Amino acid sequence: MPSVMTKPVARPRGPLDGRALPRGEDFRLAVSPAAGRILLRGDAAVAARASAAFGAPLPTRSGAVGARSDRAALWLGPDEWLLIAEGEAPAEIIAPLSAALADRAHSLVDVSQRQIGLDVVGPNAARALTAGCPLDLSLAAFPVGTATRTLLAKSEIVLWRRAPEHFRVEVWRSFADYVASYLSEAARRAPRAGGFA
Amino acid sequence: MLLIDCPYCGAARPEIEFRHGGEAHVARPRDPSALDDAAWAEFLYFRANPKGLAAERWRHVAGCGRFFNAIRDTVSDRFVCTYPAGEPRPDVESASVGASA
């Protein structure tokens, strides 16, 4: 790579810019801070080396997340991880990973602008998500620190539970308006606060 | 909703996360040019389509993304078992006869 960008993450026009999102007591929706997002594919040895280079451990267990301060590695498949580094340019994440993995088969893809993050927060967050997501989102079945690719209605998403009442939804930008509208409507129609029995 | 055990996720996941991928264990001929048209057509188009237990490829497309294989009963739509791609078809015929009786 000739020159590595050192500027903070560029913030091009987002798909939800200027859009009023729900900000109630029971349910809040917010576009996540800009982040570098990298998809890494490789075997277990790649994951082990990448953990050191990335600064957060790449989990080997299905659905797990390795998080450290503002960096997170989400297990998406047996050889696939989504690496998220808030406030950092993708090149700054890729450069050390490329160097550490140079002699092993792997792929690193910058998906920073392909998708956006939506933070879904509040006592009604799980209820609203459940309107379109087929997974069991009770705390017992989907505890804090779980992440997976799944569906929200007709859109593919990555769902990550960061706290009991805080989910991160990673969604491809062309689906962002659909997902935000869907969740807003679901929360509006189920205004009663509370989780699952 | 039907739940399907993904051998890579190690969990029962909702069926709408999966896509059917056709009959399993259909090996592409090593030397296609050595085949006559009938044999090539047999490989391309002819499938077992059994009434009862079928070995099928499935993909956890909205999950881990992996292809795997499953033994499914085409009469009851029951998934008898799932197993990673590349493993031989498990011997479950007898178990199924007992289960469906």
Ligand SMILES: [Zn+2]
């Ligand atoms: Zn899976």
